[in-house]
Amino acid sequence: MATTAAQPRESTGWSSRTLSAILRFREASIIMAFLALCLFFWWRNPNVFLKPANLAVIMRFVATFGLLAIGEVLVIITGGIDLSVGSMTALTGVLVATLMMKGIGFLSLSPLGIAPSIVIVLIVAGLVGSWHGLCVTKLGIPPFIITLGTWLIARGAAAFVTRGYPIVFPSDFPFLTLGQGEIFQIPIMFVTLVVVAVVAFFILTSTTLGRHIYAVGGNIEAARVSGVNVDRVRIFSYVGSGTMAGLVGILWASRLGQGTPTVGSGYELWAIAATVIGGTSLFGGQGTVLGAILGAAIMGVMINGMVLVNLSSYLQDVVLGVVLVIAVTYDTWRRRQ
Amino acid sequence: MGCLMVDNTPIVEMRNIKKSFGAVRALRGVDLALQHNEVLGLVGDNAAGKSTLMKVLSGAYIPDQGEIFIDDKRVRIEGPEDSRRLGIEMVYQDFALANNLDVAGNVFLGQEIVRWQLGPIRVMNKRRMEDRSRQLMDRLKIDIDSVRLKVENLSGGQRQSVAIGRATAFDAKIIIMDEPTAALSVAAIGQVLDLIEELKAQGVAIIMISHRLEDIHAVGDRVMVLRHGRRVADRPITGDIHEFREEAVAYMVGARDDFAEDTGNGRR
Numbered sequence: 089m090a091t092t093a094a095q096p097r098e099s100t101g102w103s104s105r106t107l108s109a110i111l112r113f114r115e116a117s118i119i120m121a122f123l124a125l126c127l128f129f130w131w132r133n134p135n136v137f138l139k140p141a142n143l144a145v146i147m148r149f150v151a152t153f154g155l156l157a158i159g160e161v162l163v164i165i166t167g168g169i170d171l172s173v174g175s176m177t178a179l180t181g182v183l184v185a186t187l188m189m190k191g192i193g194f195l196s197l198s199p200l201g202i203a204p205s206i207v208i209v210l211i212v213a214g215l216v217g218s219w220h221g222l223c224v225t226k227l228g229i230p231p232f233i234i235t236l237g238t239w240l241i242a243r244g245a246a247a248f249v250t251r252g253y254p255i256v257f258p259s260d261f262p263f264l265t266l267g268q269g270e271i272f273q274i275p276i277m278f279v280t281l282v283v284v285a286v287v288a289f290f291i292l293t294s295t296t297l298g299r300h301i302y303a304v305g306g307n308i309e310a311a312r313v314s315g316v317n318v319d320r321v322r323i324f325s326y327v328g329s330g331t332m333a334g335l336v337g338i339l340w341a342s343r344l345g346q347g348t349p350t351v352g353s354g355y356e357l358w359a360i361a362a363t364v365i366g367g368t369s370l371f372g373g374q375g376t377v378l379g380a381i382l383g384a385a386i387m388g389v390m391i392n393g394m395v396l397v398n399l400s401s402y403l404q405d406v407v408l409g410v411v412l413v414i415a416v417t418y419d420t421w422r423r424r425q
Numbered sequence: 426m427g428c429l430m431v432d433n434t435p436i437v438e439m440r441n442i443k444k445s446f447g448a449v450r451a452l453r454g455v456d457l458a459l460q461h462n463e464v465l466g467l468v469g470d471n472a473a474g475k476s477t478l479m480k481v482l483s484g485a486y487i488p489d490q491g492e493i494f495i496d497d498k499r500v501r502i503e504g505p506e507d508s509r510r511l512g513i514e515m516v517y518q519d520f521a522l523a524n525n526l527d528v529a530g531n532v533f534l535g536q537e538i539v540r541w542q543l544g545p546i547r548v549m550n551k552r553r554m555e556d557r558s559r560q561l562m563d564r565l566k567i568d569i570d571s572v573r574l575k576v577e578n579l580s581g582g583q584r585q586s587v588a589i590g591r592a593t594a595f596d597a598k599i600i601i602m603d604e605p606t607a608a609l610s611v612a613a614i615g616q617v618l619d620l621i622e623e624l625k626a627q628g629v630a631i632i633m634i635s636h637r638l639e640d641i642h643a644v645g646d647r648v649m650v651l652r653h654g655r656r657v658a659d660r661p662i663t664g665d666i667h668e669f670r671e672e673a674v675a676y677m678v679g680a681r682d683d684f685a686e687d688t689g690n691g692r693r
Binding site for chain 2: 315
């Protein structure tokens with residue numbers, strides 16, 4: 089029984105046990121790939137890569153894709169997908185700018201303060217997420233389709249509301265600190281990512297909700313007959329993803345100093361790529377917050393590094409695509425071992 | 426056979442259960458009695474109504490007609506929660522476990538031990554769930570190195586043992602197993618049969634649906650045969666496996682049909 093397994097473990101030394109623990113640690117290979125990438129670009133461009141200004145650029149990339157990837161990982165673990173997050177970033181960015189600068193005419197809503205605007209936008213984004221969740225669970229619409237609908241609707245609505253023009257904040261507007269400000273040279277966007285990541289990590293690893301998210305992705309029927317409220321769990325994951333898109337929309341409106349309907353194009357695919365590089369299975373049941381952030385970090389460093397080494401922007405896409413394929417292939421192979 | 430003797434009160438009694446799906450009459454008035462501490466084998470050809478009858482007992486289906494008694498008390502079972510509350514657990518044939526969770530996670534799935542709760546946020550007490558799972562595995566003599574192993578890394582027999590074991594984690598008195606030994610290796614079947622005997626020794630009553638008559642013969646006390654939604658045989662398991670198989674198959678295919686419906690339950 090238990091002793092049969094304990095014996096080999098006790099006979100090996102401390103160092104080999106530690107080594108095997110590190111190798112078994114899912115994210116170890118991703119961390120190593122990340123460090124290798126950093127070393128490479130540092131070597132290629134020692135003068136710029138580690139400069140605080142450049143690190144801040146990387147951190148904002150990582151924050152953007154990391155936040156979206158955290159939302160995406162919640163959905164993907166349950167076996168779903170959320171294609172709307174890029175367009176939602178645009179819509180919520182436009183919405184937060186409209187609320188603060190213009191108010192909403194037909195609701196006779198005069199311009200609001202910063203905090204209420206942010207809260208309203210996050211709630212709206214969460215509601216859009218719950219719409220996705222309700223359609224997927226109660227109506228049985230494939231998540232790919234319902235979020236593809238929002239992908240179009242949100243992008244179109246953002247362009248329609250603004251007539252295609254950005255809503256620009258005054259350059260001294262305090263809201264801009266959120267996306268542009270730094271605390272001890274660390275962008276507030278990145279601090280936001282860390283805070284959100286800690287919360288998401290805690291939910292996924294320590295709460296019943298997190299356990300049920302994995303269970304739904306692993307075996308939805310087993311979860312159902314075990315008394316898990318499967319629909320509620322899935323709806324939560326879409327609300328989480330929608331809210332993350334809203335948060336990124338707010339941060340980017342602040343970062344750019346404007347709410348613009350063209351922001352965030354293709355971000356849903358970047359976010360999904362980040363989760364996959366981070367070891368999330370698109371079949372559901374597998375994935376971690378740490379992996380999603382590491383995936384986003386790898387992408388952030390690569391995008392930045394390729395600019396630093398003057399790689400043609402066409403080739404940048406090729407390289408990123410190749411990296412994605414290698415990551416998935418390696419992960420599939422490792423899993424089969 | 427005094428009817429007043431407590432020992433003779435069945436732990437489960439189902440009377441005249443009828444269930445139709447559209448024009449298909451899946452159960453045409455079936456009676457079932459399960460005694461305390463008994464292993465009842467439930468057999469029948471495909472579509473004989475075995476699974477339907479068990480789904481009625483586990484709350485997955487609501488019967489069109491009929492009564493269910495637990496310890497002589499009339500009960501209403503209108504959902505899986507009802508049957509679980511009455512101490513009935515069902516072990517499903519194929520969707521029993523989440524392979525991406527560990528053993529402890531599966532044992533406590535849907536019934537996690539909570540350390541503290543703040544609104545909808547319920548923080549699990551993982552250590553206690555692991556300890557209790559370990560105790561459960563030891564108590565049932567289920568051979569698993571660690572309860573932190575993911576289920577996908579277990580053998581078929583271990584998986585089925587965990588699936589059955591988790592049913593007993595919450596003091597189930599009655600366990601229903603749907604084909605617990607289908608699709609298992611010979612060694613794994615032995616493990617599962619040992620587990621069934623262990624459960625019986627610990628006072629659990631078991632209903633076991635199986636196509637494998639030798640398994641029912643090995644661990645069962647009584648066998649009940651269903652055919653076309655009716656009970657066509659119900660008798661203690663005696664004799665050697667060949668006799669038993671021959672007789673059971675004769676009832677299953679309808680070659681024999683001499684069962685007096687009125688024995689023991691006073692219809693007519």
